[in-house]
Amino acid sequence: MSLATLDTTRSTMPTRCPVPSIGYALREQNRYVLNDPAINAVEITFERADDPLRIDRYLGEQEFEHVGIHALKLSVASPDAPGRNYLDTLLAIAEENDAESISDHLGFTRDAHNGVEMGHFAPPPFTSAALDATCRNIDLAQTCFARRDRRFYIENIAYLFRFDGTMTEAEFLWRVLRNTGCGWLLDVTNVYANAVNFGFDPYDFIAEVMPAADRVQLHLAGGFFDEQAGMYIDSHSEPIPEPVWSLYRHALDQGRHKINAVFLERDQNYPDERGWRREIRQVRAVAEEILN
Amino acid sequence: MMSSIVGKAGDKVLRKPMTTLLPGASGVLNETDMTTLTSQTTDYRDQIQRCAQTMALGCVEDVRPFLANGMTVEQVKLFTDGNLDKRFEKVLDQVDLLKTAFDNLDDFVNKYILEVPLAAYDTGCSDGDRFLRWLKLTHVTSPEQQDHIDCQLARNEVENVARRNRLGHVRFQELRSMTDRLTADLHTNPKLRIHLNPIRTWGTFQTNVLLDEESTIPADVLFFANGHQIRTSAFDDDGKYFVEILASHGPFTLTDWKRLDRSTSRSDLIEFCLDAAEMGLVAFG
Numbered sequence: 199m200s201l202a203t204l205d206t207t208r209s210t211m212p213t214r215c216p217v218p219s220i221g222y223a224l225r226e227q228n229r230y231v232l233n234d235p236a237i238n239a240v241e242i243t244f245e246r247a248d249d250p251l252r253i254d255r256y257l258g259e260q261e262f263e264h265v266g267i268h269a270l271k272l273s274v275a276s277p278d279a280p281g282r283n284y285l286d287t288l289l290a291i292a293e294e295n296d297a298e299s300i301s302d303h304l305g306f307t308r309d310a311h312n313g314v315e316m317g318h319f320a321p322p323p324f325t326s327a328a329l330d331a332t333c334r335n336i337d338l339a340q341t342c343f344a345r346r347d348r349r350f351y352i353e354n355i356a357y358l359f360r361f362d363g364t365m366t367e368a369e370f371l372w373r374v375l376r377n378t379g380c381g382w383l384l385d386v387t388n389v390y391a392n393a394v395n396f397g398f399d400p401y402d403f404i405a406e407v408m409p410a411a412d413r414v415q416l417h418l419a420g421g422f423f424d425e426q427a428g429m430y431i432d433s434h435s436e437p438i439p440e441p442v443w444s445l446y447r448h449a450l451d452q453g454r455h456k457i458n459a460v461f462l463e464r465d466q467n468y469p470d471e472r473g474w475r476r477e478i479r480q481v482r483a484v485a486e487e488i489l490n
Numbered sequence: 491m492m493s494s495i496v497g498k499a500g501d502k503v504l505r506k507p508m509t510t511l512l513p514g515a516s517g518v519l520n521e522t523d524m525t526t527l528t529s530q531t532t533d534y535r536d537q538i539q540r541c542a543q544t545m546a547l548g549c550v551e552d553v554r555p556f557l558a559n560g561m562t563v564e565q566v567k568l569f570t571d572g573n574l575d576k577r578f579e580k581v582l583d584q585v586d587l588l589k590t591a592f593d594n595l596d597d598f599v600n601k602y603i604l605e606v607p608l609a610a611y612d613t614g615c616s617d618g619d620r621f622l623r624w625l626k627l628t629h630v631t632s633p634e635q636q637d638h639i640d641c642q643l644a645r646n647e648v649e650n651v652a653r654r655n656r657l658g659h660v661r662f663q664e665l666r667s668m669t670d671r672l673t674a675d676l677h678t679n680p681k682l683r684i685h686l687n688p689i690r691t692w693g694t695f696q697t698n699v700l701l702d703e704e705s706t707i708p709a710d711v712l713f714f715a716n717g718h719q720i721r722t723s724a725f726d727d728d729g730k731y732f733v734e735i736l737a738s739h740g741p742f743t744l745t746d747w748k749r750l751d752r753s754t755s756r757s758d759l760i761e762f763c764l765d766a767a768e769m770g771l772v773a774f775g
Contacts, residue, residue: 313610314542314543316570318573361537361541
């Protein structure tokens with residue numbers, strides 16, 4: 199089945215639409231710039247906020263138009279369902295910080311409930327068995343989060359290898375979004391990295407998957423090309439590279455009226471204050487330019 | 491366990507329109523379809539278990555049969571090496587206290603992460619905790635090194651207690667924030683109750699390496715949360731007795747305490763309370 203036949207939502211002429219909420223993935227290193235006028239959203243990494251000795255809420259006193267919680271260990275492609283305790287704690291952190299969305303990655307980090315953790319997410323094999331397990335786990339997570347009116351988004355990951363499968367990543371993701379109705383956290387840099395490493399057109403990928411998503415958030419980051427490995431590494435250590443800016447424009451255009459938040463991630467080689475402010479302002483300027 | 495999961499997956503398939511799962515299917519499941527789906531589910535479980543377990547220890551050969559055309563185990567190795575590097579740094583950070591006691595701590599951590607896979611739902615200090623228990627079990631350590639290990643384990647346990655009783659931690663710290671103001675009332679307000687910090691655990695040190703030189707050993711040491719920090723205090727028998735009475739019967743007023751323990755003078759109890767309040771072990775309210 200080609201994706202074209204699955205696509206029932208054809209894009210129409212571009213119209214003016216609201217600019218999404220924009221902000222950083224919160225790190226201690228950028229907390230002091232969150233009052234920048236370009237920032238009205240923030241993303242909290244669950245594992246950072248889940249500190250048992252913390253007394254005040256992780257986000258502090260500042261208010262944002264959109265707060266997202268980003269998790270790392272739902273492992274939605276695992277054969278076992280996510281643990282109840284993990285889901286409940288995730289929800290508690292979301293409530294404590296007035297977050298309206300919760301997200302995690304399209305991959306697996308562990309084998310089973312009482313098993314082992316790999317430390318990072320690997321892509322699922324793109325097969326119907328993996329699709330079934332993934333959709334079941336996302337349904338379960340969404341049912342849990344919906345109790346407190348939190349909406350779930352699934353992020354496309356950057357991967358360094360692929361398992362044998364029966365469908366493309368785009369088709370797999372399309373089906374996950376359609377079967378579960380969850381949102382898409384479109385990591386633009388991950389699409390770029392996979393396109394560089396595995397030789398597909400990142401513009402086509404976004405255009406193919408976007409119609410399946412009812413609501414979308416974006417991730418942006420910068421990595422580097424590892425000459426020795428011959429691969430682009432999504433290290434979150436560099437400024438956003440030019441090809442990702444270009445792909446970001448394309449994503450904004452394709453996702454107009456659906457995108458509610460854009461988050462910029464940085465985990466290494468932190469910039470100075472000017473650098474932090476300059477890059478997030480550019481993220482907003484591009485969104486305003488494309489959407490207005 | 492296995493059968494219940496297979497059953498769940500089967501239920502799920504029955505609920506979903508087949509066209510979204512198996513292109514070309516009619517939408518009605520027959521026995522052959524069910525057998526195929528159950529087999530697929532079992533195969534999938536086996537694949538993920540085999541791959542995750544092997545990759546968690548940095549091994550890649552077992553993954554080879556499952557790779558897509560054109561993929562190499564070197565690519566998988568890039569993935570597992572990156573994960574192990576991050577895990578190494580994280581464990582080392584979690585057992586920072588041991589750096590002064592072990593010259594070859596890096597080697598131990600390296601050996602550990604290649605022998606013991608990260609546990610599912612690793613949270614907070616859990617991997618560091620497992621490393622310390624592994625170290626105790628697999629290596630001969632000096633009494634001084636043992637005290638460092640036990641100290642770090644006790645600090646981790648304080649975090650675990652706080653994780654199990656987060657509300658208790660937050661409430662006590664709120665009370666504590668008012669304690670300075672209420673300290674002067676301890677002598678005069680008969681309704682003022684004394685609360686023991688619920689986020690605490692006892693440990694024992696066999697040597698003086700982490701204590702003052704004049705401390706008596708072995709020493710009973712109390713580890714407790716102090717705001718976002720963890721504090722450690724060694725107690726003599728009287729101090730330990732006071733803590734245990736508060737733990738068993740508290741919170742209570744000074745008058746209640748005096749009824750429970752007639753042998754101790756009121757001034758001694760007040761002195762203990764004021765010292766303990768200053769260090770964050772008790773609060774008034």
